[in-house]
Amino acid sequence: MAMTREGKTYIVSAIVEHKPGVLYSVSNMFRRRGFNIETITVGASEQKDLARLTVTIKGDERMVEQVVKQLQKLIDVVKVSILDPESTVTRELALVKISTLDTKVRSDVINYTEIFKGHVVDVAHDSLVVEITGDSDKINAFIELMKPFGLKEVARTGITALSRGMRSARME
Amino acid sequence: MVKMTGAKALIESLKRQKVEVVFGIPGGAVLPIYDVLYDSDMKHILMRHEQCAAHASDGYARASGKVGVCMATSGPGATNLVTGIANAYMDSSPIVALTGNVPRAFIGKDAFQETDIVGVTTPITKCNFQIKNAKEISKIVNTAFYVASTGRPGPVLIDLPKDTQTEVDDIEFDDGISLRGYKPNIEPHPLQIDKAVKLLVQAEKPVVIAGGGVITSRASQELLALAELLIAPIATTLMGKGSIPENHPLSLGMLGMHGTITANKIVPEADVLLAVGTRFSDRSTGKVETFCRDAKIIHIDIDAAEVGKNIRPHVPIVADAKLALKAIYDRLIKSFNKKERSLWMKRIQEQKKQQAEMENKDGMTPPHLLVELRKILPQDAIITTEVGQNQMWSALYLKTYKPRTFISSGGLGTMGFGFPASLGAKVACPDVPVLDIAGDGSFIMTEQDLATSVSWKIPVTVIVLNNSVLGMVAQWQRMFYNRRYSAIDLGKIPDFVKLAEAYGAQGIRVGSPEEFVKAVKMAMKSEVTTVIDVPISSEQNVFPMVPPGAEIDKIMIG
Numbered sequence: 135m136a137m138t139r140e141g142k143t144y145i146v147s148a149i150v151e152h153k154p155g156v157l158y159s160v161s162n163m164f165r166r167r168g169f170n171i172e173t174i175t176v177g178a179s180e181q182k183d184l185a186r187l188t189v190t191i192k193g194d195e196r197m198v199e200q201v202v203k204q205l206q207k208l209i210d211v212v213k214v215s216i217l218d219p220e221s222t223v224t225r226e227l228a229l230v231k232i233s234t235l236d237t238k239v240r241s242d243v244i245n246y247t248e249i250f251k252g253h254v255v256d257v258a259h260d261s262l263v264v265e266i267t268g269d270s271d272k273i274n275a276f277i278e279l280m281k282p283f284g285l286k287e288v289a290r291t292g293i294t295a296l297s298r299g300m301r302s303a304r305m306e
Numbered sequence: 307m308v309k310m311t312g313a314k315a316l317i318e319s320l321k322r323q324k325v326e327v328v329f330g331i332p333g334g335a336v337l338p339i340y341d342v343l344y345d346s347d348m349k350h351i352l353m354r355h356e357q358c359a360a361h362a363s364d365g366y367a368r369a370s371g372k373v374g375v376c377m378a379t380s381g382p383g384a385t386n387l388v389t390g391i392a393n394a395y396m397d398s399s400p401i402v403a404l405t406g407n408v409p410r411a412f413i414g415k416d417a418f419q420e421t422d423i424v425g426v427t428t429p430i431t432k433c434n435f436q437i438k439n440a441k442e443i444s445k446i447v448n449t450a451f452y453v454a455s456t457g458r459p460g461p462v463l464i465d466l467p468k469d470t471q472t473e474v475d476d477i478e479f480d481d482g483i484s485l486r487g488y489k490p491n492i493e494p495h496p497l498q499i500d501k502a503v504k505l506l507v508q509a510e511k512p513v514v515i516a517g518g519g520v521i522t523s524r525a526s527q528e529l530l531a532l533a534e535l536l537i538a539p540i541a542t543t544l545m546g547k548g549s550i551p552e553n554h555p556l557s558l559g560m561l562g563m564h565g566t567i568t569a570n571k572i573v574p575e576a577d578v579l580l581a582v583g584t585r586f587s588d589r590s591t592g593k594v595e596t597f598c599r600d601a602k603i604i605h606i607d608i609d610a611a612e613v614g615k616n617i618r619p620h621v622p623i624v625a626d627a628k629l630a631l632k633a634i635y636d637r638l639i640k641s642f643n644k645k646e647r648s649l650w651m652k653r654i655q656e657q658k659k660q661q662a663e664m665e666n667k668d669g670m671t672p673p674h675l676l677v678e679l680r681k682i683l684p685q686d687a688i689i690t691t692e693v694g695q696n697q698m699w700s701a702l703y704l705k706t707y708k709p710r711t712f713i714s715s716g717g718l719g720t721m722g723f724g725f726p727a728s729l730g731a732k733v734a735c736p737d738v739p740v741l742d743i744a745g746d747g748s749f750i751m752t753e754q755d756l757a758t759s760v761s762w763k764i765p766v767t768v769i770v771l772n773n774s775v776l777g778m779v780a781q782w783q784r785m786f787y788n789r790r791y792s793a794i795d796l797g798k799i800p801d802f803v804k805l806a807e808a809y810g811a812q813g814i815r816v817g818s819p820e821e822f823v824k825a826v827k828m829a830m831k832s833e834v835t836t837v838i839d840v841p842i843s844s845e846q847n848v849f850p851m852v853p854p855g856a857e858i859d860k861i862m863i864g
Contacts, residue, residue: 150487151486151487155424155428158425158428159428162428162429163429166429196614196618199614200611200614200615203610203611203613203614203615204611206610206611207609207610207611208433208487209432209433209453209485209487209488210433210487211487212486212487213487
C-alpha cells in the first residue's frame with residue numbers, strides 16, 4: 135500500500151489478459167515508475183479470459199496520463215480508461231471484527247450494522263464479524279464508529295468501479 | 307501438422323522467421339535444443355560469455371535492421387543475458403532471447419540452476435513468455451518476433467522448460483499470433499499533422515532533433531527532404547547519429563551533455579522544434595524544465611508513453627516517423643514557399659565557424675586520431691563504441707554518414723558493449739569493415755570474446771584508446787570532486803598486444819598518428835581481428851561538456 139500522496143484520487147480501470155503474471159507486470163510497472171497505488175482490485179470480467187483491474191491512485195493529471203500510457207504499453211493490458219468520479223459507481227467491501235464481551239456492546243454493534251445496511255456474518259460468544267459495503271467514506275465512518283467498542287480486525291477489498299449508464303470500459 | 311519435439315519446433319519456427327544466426331552458449335537446460343542444432347543448418351556462434359551473446363545479437367540487429375537472436379541455459383546463463391537484454395530495451399533494439407529452464411515439475415522448487423528469468427526480465431523486455439507445452443512454441447515464437455520488431459522495437463524473452471523441449475506433439479506451423487493488447491499506431495492523425503504544418507509554416511527559426519527512431523523507421527530520406535524544404539538545421543541525439551549525413555550543411559552534430567557547441571547553442575534558439583523518434587533523455591536535454599522553453603514543440607514518436615513523459619509537446623504525433631514526416635512533407639510541398647532564412651542560416655554558419663576555430667586537433671589526442679581515422683574509412687564502415695570518453699569522442703569527432711553505421715550503448719551506457727556488438731555487426735555485414743572504438747577499461751569487460759572472433763573468423767578492429775584509467779570517471783573526479791581520484795587507476799595492464807596474440811588475434815601498439823593510420827589500414831585488410839593499442843594521456847577530458855543538470859547552452863570547453 136502506498137504512502138498518502140498529494141493530489142486528486144483517480145480511478146483507473148483496465149481490461150487485462152486473465153492469466154498468470156499479469157498482475158505482476160502491472161504492479162511492477164507502478165513500482166518501477168514510482169506511481170503509488172492506493173488500492174488495487176482484480177477479478178474476472180464479463181468476457182472470457184479477460185479480467186478487470188481497478189486501481190486508485192493519487193496524483194495530478196500529468197501523472198495519471200503517464201499511468202494510462204504506461205499501462206497501455208504493457209502487452210497484456212488490452213484496454214485502459216480513467217473513470218470520472220461523477221459518473222462512476224464505486225464500491226468497497228470490508229469485514230470488521232468487533233470484540234463484544236458485553237451484551238450492551240453487542241446490541242449496539244448490531245444496531246449500527248443495520249443503520250449502515252451491513253450484515254453480521256459471524257457470531258461468536260465474544261465477537262462479531264460485520265460485512266459492510268459501500269463507498270470508502272461509508273466504510274471509514276463505520277470503522278471509526280466501531281473503534282470505541284473494541285475493534286479487533288479489519289479486512290478491506292479496495293475499490294472496484296464501473297461507469298454508470300452505457301459508457302463502458304469494455305473490450306469490443 | 308507434424309509430430310516433433312518442442313526443440314525441433316523451436317528451430318523450425320526460427321527458420322520460418324528467417325533467422326540466419328543464433329549467438330549462444332549451451333548448458334544443461336538447453337541440451338535438447340543444441341541436439342537439434344547438431345544436424346541443423348542453422349548457424350550458431352558459440353560465444354564465451356552470455357552477456358556477449360546478447361550484445362552480439364543486439365549489434366547484429368542494429369547493423370541489419372533484422373531481429374537478433376541469442377540463447378543461454380537456465381540460471382546463470384539466463385541471468386548473464388540480463389545486461390544485454392536491458393541494453394537492448396533502453397536502445398529499442400529488436401532481439402529475441404531464448405533461455406532454457408528446469409523441467410516444468412521443478413519450477414518454483416529452487417531446483418539446480420533454476421532462476422525466475424521471466425520475473426527478472428519483466429521490466430526490461432517488451433514482453434516475455436514461459437512455454438507451457440511444445441504445441442504453443444510456434445505461435446509464441448511468431449508473437450515474439452512480431453512484438454520485438456514492430457512499434458517501438460525491443461527485446462522479447464522466451465523461457466523454455468527443458469521437458470517442453472523434449473515433449474513430442476503434433477506441431478502446427480502457422481504465422482498466426484495472438485495479441486489483443488498490442489496494436490502499435492503507425493498512421494499519424496491528420497489533425498495533428500495539420501497542427502504541425504501550421505507551426506512549421508510560421509516558424510522563423512525551425513530546428514529538428516533526430517533520435518534513434520529515425521533510423522529504426524528508415525526515415526532518413528523523408529527527414530532530410532523535410533529539413534531541406536524548411537531550411538531547418540538538424541541536431542541528432544547519440545542514438546540518432548547516422549540518421550543524416552553529418553557533412554550535410556544542415557547538420558549540427560550531436561546535442562546534449564557532450565554535444566557539439568553548435569547543436570547546444572542553436573537548439574535553444576529555435577522557435578519551432580520538431581523532435582522525431584527521441585525520448586528527450588536527460589543526456590540530450592540538460593535541465594529539462596527550461597529546455598527550449600520558448601519554442602513550440604512538435605514531438606513525433608511511435609511510443610505514446612514517450613510523448614509527454616519528459617517534455618510536454620504542443621503538438622504530439624504518435625506515429626511511425628517515416629509516415630508522419632512524409633505526411634508533413636506532402637502537405638508543405640503544396641503550400642509552402644521556401645522561406646528566406648538567410649539570417650537563421652547565417653547564425654548557424656557563424657556558430658559552426660566558431661566551433662571549428664575552437665577545435666584543436668593534433669598529436670596523439672583522440673579528437674585528432676578520430677578525424678584521421680574517418681579519412682581512411684569507407685562511408686559504410688560500421689563503428690561500434692564502448693562507453694565513456696571513447697564513446698563521446700567518437701560521437702563528437704568521428705563523422706557518420708549513413709544510418710546503422712554508428713552503434714553505441716546509449717540508454718544503459720554499458721561498458722563492454724562495443725566489442726561483442728562489433729562481432730554481431732560483422733556477422734550481419736561481412737563485407738564492410740567493422741571497428742570498435744574502445745577504452746582500456748571497457749574492452750577488459752568483454753575481451754574474452756576475442757576467442758569467439760578468432761575461432762569463428764569474424765575479423766574486426768578494436769581501437770583501444772588506452773589511458774590506463776577509467777577515463778570518464780576520472781574526468782568527473784577531476785572536474786567535480788577536486789581531483790580526488792578514487793579507484794580509477796587501471797595500471798598499464800594488460801599488455802593489449804600480448805593479450806590479442808594470446809587469443810590468436812593480431813596486436814599492434816602505435817606511438818604516433820602516422821603509425822595509427824598505418825595500423826588501421828593493415829587491420830582492415832587483416833583476416834584476423836586486430837587490437838590496436840593507442841596509448842593516450844590519462845589527463846585528457848572530453849570537451850565540450852555541459853555539467854549535469856545545467857542548461858545545454860552552458861557549455862564548458864576546457
